[in-house]
Amino acid sequence: MSSLDVALIRQDFPILDQRQDGKKLVFLDSAASSQRPRQVLSAMDELYEHSYANVHRGVYQLAERATNGYEGARKKVADFIGAGSTNEVVFTKNATEAINLVAHSWGRPNLGPGDAIVLSMLEHHANIVPWQMLAVELGFEIRWIPVTDDGQLDLADLNTLLDGAKLLAVTSMSNVTGSITPVDLLVAAANNAGAKVLIDACQSVPHMATDVTAMGADFVAFSGHKMLGPSGIGVLWGREELLDSMPPFLGGGGMIINVTTEGFTADGLPGKFEAGTPPIAEAVGLGAAIDYLQTIGMDEIRRHEVELTAYALRTLDEELGSAVRVFGPSEPAARGGVLSFELADVHAHDVSQILDSEAVCIRPGHHCAKPLMKHFGVAATARASVYIYNDTDDIDALVAALKKARDFFAI
Amino acid sequence: MSGLEDLYREIIIDHYRSPRNRGQLETPPAHRAEGFNPLCGDEVVIFIDVDDDGLVTDIKIDGQGCSISQSSASMMSAAVKGKSVDDAKALTSTFKSMMSVHSAEIGGDGSEADADAQAIDTELPLGDLEALRGVVKFPVRIKCATLSWNTLSQAFDELASSPDTE
Structure with a gap:
C-alpha cells in the first residue's frame, strides 16, 4: 500500500536494525528527533576524515574544501526550500535559536509599549518563550489565536487579533496534533494588517515540499535533526531586505568586516548572523540529508505519511475504540504524521513505560506545548509520530502494545 | 514485560486507583505548596496543616x-x-x-543534585513505601516518585520562613 519502499529505506538506517529485549525496535518519535541514514553519517565522517578545517579563513586547500562543503550545504538548503538567494539562509544551532534570533534582531528594534504580536495556542514553547521574555522587557502585548476542539486554529477573530499587530508568529504544523495550519490564509491576513510573519516550520519542512517564496512569510525557522540531519544545526530563512536591515544577533568572529577599539562593522548576509565557528560538519550532514530526502521525493514522503496516518487512525479506532482519544483533526490529509492520544485513564507516562517494554518508542508529556495541553484539559498526552522508515508493521506493533497497556492497567 | 512488575507493584496500583487523602484544605489555616515535573507536566498540590507543636495534623x-x-x-x-x-x-x-537521591539538602528547589551525601542515621520504617523501591531501576521515573516529597519539603521550608501563614 505504501508509496515508499520502506524495507529498502530501512537498510540505510543502521540504528533501526536492532532489537530491544529480543523485540524489533519500533521507533515512533521522529517528531522529537528523526534518525539519520548512513549517507548523512558518511558525509560527516568524510568531512572529518579528509576535508575538515575551519571555514572562511584558511587559504590552504583543506580549508577551502571545508568552506565549499559548508557553503555547498547552504546552497542545498536554499534550493530545497525555494529561497531566492543563499544570503537568505542563516545557519543556527537549532530552530529555537533561529526564533530567538528574530526576537532579538527584529523584535528588539521594532517592538515596544503599545505594540502587539500574535501567537497561536498550537505553538511549541520555542515560539512562545522568546516572545514572552522580550515582552517582559519591552512591554508589548501578546495575543493568542485560539484552537478548536479538534486542534485546528480558530480563525473567526483573526482579523481583529491582527489589527494593529506587528508580527504573527505561528506554526505550519503542530508538533502535538499534527494540525496543518492554513499558512497562505494567515500570511495574507497578516500582510493585510501590515504585520510581519514568522513561520515555525520544524514539523512541516521534513515531511512535505516547502517553498518559502510562494509561502510569502518573512521568516521561516526549522531544525536539521528532525529531517534526517544531525543535531546542532538549524536554519533561519529570512527575506533578504529584512535580514539586511536587522542588527546582528550574537557578536564575535566571523560576523564582522572590521573591528577597531572604537567599534565594529558587521559583515553582510548571511555571515552577519553566524558569529563564531559554525556547525560545519552538521551543515554538511544536513546537506546530505536534503540529498537523501530529494532522492525519495517530498511529495512521495507526504503521500506515504498521509497513508500511514490514515491507517493508524483507522486501526486505533477498530482495535481500541473509545479507549483511545486522538487529539487533532480526524481527516488524515489535514494533519502530519503526528498522533497525540490518551489511552483511557492511563497516564501517558505509564503508557510509554509499558510500550517501552514492547520496544515501541513513543513520547509522553506536554511536548513543550503547555498552553495547548491546558486547552485540551490534560497534563500530558502520549505521542506517536512517523517518518519515511515507518510502515504499517510499526503501527500494528503500537496498537498491540497499547492493548497490553490497557490490559495491564485493567481498564 | 521485563521488570514491569518491579515497577508496578500491586500496592502502587492500589494507591493509584484509590488515592488516600485526596482533596484540598482551606487556606489558611492550611498551607498550600505546588510542585511540577517539567519533564511530563505532572503537577502535585499539597495542603498541609501543622499545629503549634509541630505535628502534621492534616494533609491533602x-x-x-x-x-x-x-x-x-x-x-x-x-x-x-x-x-x-x-x-x-x-x-x-x-x-x-x-x-x-543522596542530597544533603532536601530543599524545596526540587534539585536532585548528588551533593555530599549525608549519612541517614535515623532509618525510619518505610512501610508501604518500600513498594516504590523498584522505581530505581527506571531512572527516568525517579522524578515521578520524588515529586510529592520535594513538594512536601518545599511546604515545610515555606512554613518555616513564613510562620504567619499558619
Missing part, C-alpha cells in the same frame, strides 16, 4: 500525574499524617535515599 493531595507520582503522593500523605515535622523530614530523607 491534589493535582494530576502518572501512577508512580500519584501513588507516591498518596503513600507519602498516609505516612506523614500525624507525624511531627521532624519525623516527616527524616522519612523524606529515608525515602529519597532509597530512590538513590
Whole structure:
C-alpha cells in the first residue's frame, strides 16, 4: 500500500536494525528527533576524515574544501526550500535559536509599549518563550489565536487579533496534533494588517515540499535533526531586505568586516548572523540529508505519511475504540504524521513505560506545548509520530502494545 | 514485560486507583505548596496543616500525574499524617535515599543534585513505601516518585520562613 519502499529505506538506517529485549525496535518519535541514514553519517565522517578545517579563513586547500562543503550545504538548503538567494539562509544551532534570533534582531528594534504580536495556542514553547521574555522587557502585548476542539486554529477573530499587530508568529504544523495550519490564509491576513510573519516550520519542512517564496512569510525557522540531519544545526530563512536591515544577533568572529577599539562593522548576509565557528560538519550532514530526502521525493514522503496516518487512525479506532482519544483533526490529509492520544485513564507516562517494554518508542508529556495541553484539559498526552522508515508493521506493533497497556492497567 | 512488575507493584496500583487523602484544605489555616515535573507536566498540590507543636495534623493531595507520582503522593500523605515535622523530614530523607537521591539538602528547589551525601542515621520504617523501591531501576521515573516529597519539603521550608501563614 505504501508509496515508499520502506524495507529498502530501512537498510540505510543502521540504528533501526536492532532489537530491544529480543523485540524489533519500533521507533515512533521522529517528531522529537528523526534518525539519520548512513549517507548523512558518511558525509560527516568524510568531512572529518579528509576535508575538515575551519571555514572562511584558511587559504590552504583543506580549508577551502571545508568552506565549499559548508557553503555547498547552504546552497542545498536554499534550493530545497525555494529561497531566492543563499544570503537568505542563516545557519543556527537549532530552530529555537533561529526564533530567538528574530526576537532579538527584529523584535528588539521594532517592538515596544503599545505594540502587539500574535501567537497561536498550537505553538511549541520555542515560539512562545522568546516572545514572552522580550515582552517582559519591552512591554508589548501578546495575543493568542485560539484552537478548536479538534486542534485546528480558530480563525473567526483573526482579523481583529491582527489589527494593529506587528508580527504573527505561528506554526505550519503542530508538533502535538499534527494540525496543518492554513499558512497562505494567515500570511495574507497578516500582510493585510501590515504585520510581519514568522513561520515555525520544524514539523512541516521534513515531511512535505516547502517553498518559502510562494509561502510569502518573512521568516521561516526549522531544525536539521528532525529531517534526517544531525543535531546542532538549524536554519533561519529570512527575506533578504529584512535580514539586511536587522542588527546582528550574537557578536564575535566571523560576523564582522572590521573591528577597531572604537567599534565594529558587521559583515553582510548571511555571515552577519553566524558569529563564531559554525556547525560545519552538521551543515554538511544536513546537506546530505536534503540529498537523501530529494532522492525519495517530498511529495512521495507526504503521500506515504498521509497513508500511514490514515491507517493508524483507522486501526486505533477498530482495535481500541473509545479507549483511545486522538487529539487533532480526524481527516488524515489535514494533519502530519503526528498522533497525540490518551489511552483511557492511563497516564501517558505509564503508557510509554509499558510500550517501552514492547520496544515501541513513543513520547509522553506536554511536548513543550503547555498552553495547548491546558486547552485540551490534560497534563500530558502520549505521542506517536512517523517518518519515511515507518510502515504499517510499526503501527500494528503500537496498537498491540497499547492493548497490553490497557490490559495491564485493567481498564 | 521485563521488570514491569518491579515497577508496578500491586500496592502502587492500589494507591493509584484509590488515592488516600485526596482533596484540598482551606487556606489558611492550611498551607498550600505546588510542585511540577517539567519533564511530563505532572503537577502535585499539597495542603498541609501543622499545629503549634509541630505535628502534621492534616494533609491533602491534589493535582494530576502518572501512577508512580500519584501513588507516591498518596503513600507519602498516609505516612506523614500525624507525624511531627521532624519525623516527616527524616522519612523524606529515608525515602529519597532509597530512590538513590543522596542530597544533603532536601530543599524545596526540587534539585536532585548528588551533593555530599549525608549519612541517614535515623532509618525510619518505610512501610508501604518500600513498594516504590523498584522505581530505581527506571531512572527516568525517579522524578515521578520524588515529586510529592520535594513538594512536601518545599511546604515545610515555606512554613518555616513564613510562620504567619499558619
